[in-house]
Amino acid sequence: MIKKKISVVIPSYNEVGNIDLLATRLIAVLKTLPYTYEVIFVDDGSSDGTIEKLRSIGDLDDNLYYLELSRNFGHQNALKAGYDYADGDCIISMDGDMQHPPEMIPQFIEKWEEDYDVVYTCREYQDEATIFKNKSSDLFYKMINSLSDTKLEKGTADFRLIDRRVANVLSTLNENGLFMRGLVKWLGFKQYAIYYQAEARFSGKSKYTVKKMVKFAVQGITAFSVRPLYIATGIGLFFSLLAVLYIPYILISYFTGHVVSGWSSILATIVFFGGVQLMVLGIIGMYLGKLFMQSKQRPNYIIRSTNLQRVNNDLVKL
Ligand code: UDP
Ligand code: MG
Numbered sequence: 001m002i003k004k005k006i007s008v009v010i011p012s013y014n015e016v017g018n019i020d021l022l023a024t025r026l027i028a029v030l031k032t033l034p035y036t037y038e039v040i041f042v043d044d045g046s047s048d049g050t051i052e053k054l055r056s057i058g059d060l061d062d063n064l065y066y067l068e069l070s071r072n073f074g075h076q077n078a079l080k081a082g083y084d085y086a087d088g089d090c091i092i093s094m095d096g097d098m099q100h101p102p103e104m105i106p107q108f109i110e111k112w113e114e115d116y117d118v119v120y121t122c123r124e125y126q127d128e129a130t131i132f133k134n135k136s137s138d139l140f141y142k143m144i145n146s147l148s149d150t151k152l153e154k155g156t157a158d159f160r161l162i163d164r165r166v167a168n169v170l171s172t173l174n175e176n177g178l179f180m181r182g183l184v185k186w187l188g189f190k191q192y193a194i195y196y197q198a199e200a201r202f203s204g205k206s207k208y209t210v211k212k213m214v215k216f217a218v219q220g221i222t223a224f225s226v227r228p229l230y231i232a233t234g235i236g237l238f239f240s241l242l243a244v245l246y247i248p249y250i251l252i253s254y255f256t257g258h259v260v261s262g263w264s265s266i267l268a269t270i271v272f273f274g275g276v277q278l279m280v281l282g283i284i285g286m287y288l289g290k291l292f293m294q295s296k297q298r299p300n301y302i303i304r305s306t307n308l309q310r311v312n313n314d315l316v317k318l
Helices: 019-031 050-060 075-085 102-113 131-147 164-172 180-187 210-224 227-255 263-295
Strands: 005-012 036-043 064-069 090-093 118-124 156-163 191-197 303-306
Touching: 005 019, 005 075, 005 102, 019 036, 019 050, 019 102, 036 050, 036 075, 050 064, 064 075, 075 090, 075 156, 075 164, 075 180, 090 102, 090 164, 102 118, 102 156, 102 191, 118 180, 131 210, 156 164, 156 180, 164 180, 180 210, 210 263, 227 263
Parallel strands: 005 036, 005 090, 036 064, 118 191
Antiparallel strands: 064 303, 090 156, 118 156
């Protein structure tokens, strides 16, 4: 009987200090399983020698591969590159910083063998994560769940297994502003959630700065919902209604001779409504921007080099 194959995909951006340990721990786990395997590191334009490291770890095991992207495309696009080129019967994605323990893989496989198509994980908060990270992450999941129809459990991570049939569907999708955890949830199929404690990052520091986190959150919300546009319309309607109610008051004041000459109230109104209008315009602009980016049909990533034979000349997947 032919053994089934597991692919492991690891987006890595300046993770040179983690690769040896991760590869060693990963291989130790994969070797205990009755499957063939491949591990694909996606170097997302690192500047710390990650790619040189990846080129040299081939001695560790025959099934270690790399995809080198032409620049930093961001975590989600690097993940997409890995998903597109992995050819296992299932694909496991994990971070390159040891926060996702490879020892959980047998649990994923067990569920996969029970015929689940997606086994995903939800992070339970550990003490090491900063209060800021916990609270901001909490707020993000609350917002996305109230604004979008695709519900995400709190702490959903990009540490998951997807079956080949899910990977096939994913690779046909060509959308900018990827938000993989939402997209996978949106696809449906039979999904199973595992709760886990994230470990602390082994080496290096988090690549998600506050700026990147805000960008990611906006991407997550706007990729899955146009509800902010409806909310903007709602705000507009609400204030128009207020204005309609206010007009009789002005008229009455005029005819009864109580015209107040207060510039402060006028100024306050102008400033306030100016703000509301700008906000609403901003929301519309955000969606227009997304449409603009999508209309250019640029690929999510570009590959510079790889030791995966199957990629050949197909360096851009559209
Ligand atoms: N990552 C990437 N490209 C980026 C930023 C991050 O490939 O532009 C990778 C990073 O190397 C890691 C994973 O995405 O494997 C998650 O990033 P990180 O650990 O910095 O995020 P955090 O765990 O702090 O949310
Ligand atoms: Mg991390």
